[in-house]
Amino acid sequence: MKKLILLFTISLMVTSCNSQTNLEALKYDEPFLEIIKNTKELGKDQDVIYGLKSYRTDNLKDFKFGDVSFSKYVMPNAYNADYNDLYIHVDNYENNNFIGFTAELVNKEEGEKLFLYLKQKYGNPEFCQPREGYKYQKGEGNYIWDNNNNLDYWILLSQTPRLKKDGSKFIYSRCVIIKKGTRVENSSDKKVFTVLESFKMSN
Numbered sequence: 001m002k003k004l005i006l007l008f009t010i011s012l013m014v015t016s017c018n019s020q021t022n023l024e025a026l027k028y029d030e031p032f033l034e035i036i037k038n039t040k041e042l043g044k045d046q047d048v049i050y051g052l053k054s055y056r057t058d059n060l061k062d063f064k065f066g067d068v069s070f071s072k073y074v075m076p077n078a079y080n081a082d083y084n085d086l087y088i089h090v091d092n093y094e095n096n097n098f099i100g101f102t103a104e105l106v107n108k109e110e111g112e113k114l115f116l117y118l119k120q121k122y123g124n125p126e127f128c129q130p131r132e133g134y135k136y137q138k139g140e141g142n143y144i145w146d147n148n149n150n151l152d153y154w155i156l157l158s159q160t161p162r163l164k165k166d167g168s169k170f171i172y173s174r175c176v177i178i179k180k181g182t183r184v185e186n187s188s189d190k191k192v193f194t195v196l197e198s199f200k201m202s203n
Helices: 002-018 108-122 195-201
Strands: 043-046 053-057 063-065 085-090 098-105 141-145 153-163 169-179
Touching: 098 108, 108 141, 108 153, 108 169, 141 195, 153 195, 169 195
Parallel strands: none
Antiparallel strands: 043 053, 053 085, 085 098, 098 169, 141 153, 153 169
16 A cells, blocks of 8 residues: 555656646747646736746746756745746747746745756856945855857846845845847847846846
8 A cells, every 4th residue: 555655656746747847948939828738827927127028927836947846935934025936038929939038036945956957057157246346145146158159048147135024034046048139128129238238237
């Protein structure tokens, strides 16, 4: 009986892992709504930093990136906005072609695993120096992967400390993986900053 229970548990775990959408495997410039069928909690929204047209969900248990699985997670004793969140970016709401995503992670372990996976898979990133007069706090940093000409996308990672209600701190990770050349607010105007340029200026 115990063996049957164990086999059933393992089967559930494998099914759960296989049912996750691997964001790293999504193809750019293809309609993503036809690919992502295992989550019904996606709603139209706009990325708050770059104004990109997006579909948003806080149910990250349906997603992973490479070997890193995400979860539906709310930071205990924190403020209302402190939970795992995902924005899937599209070119427009007519074609819904995938151009990238932003994962906002307050789960420390998931943020650390993602950073480690990115370094192992894509090499060491460019470390962004803080703006003049500012000193990074412990665990804080901004990183760019843009040294691989074979990649069609930029990888931008920021890790910043946030305060909980009791005054203690935790690390918030924000990872943006976006098609190269994408401009703020999905603009086609070459005078508008690219997402990469905007990221560099914000440090």
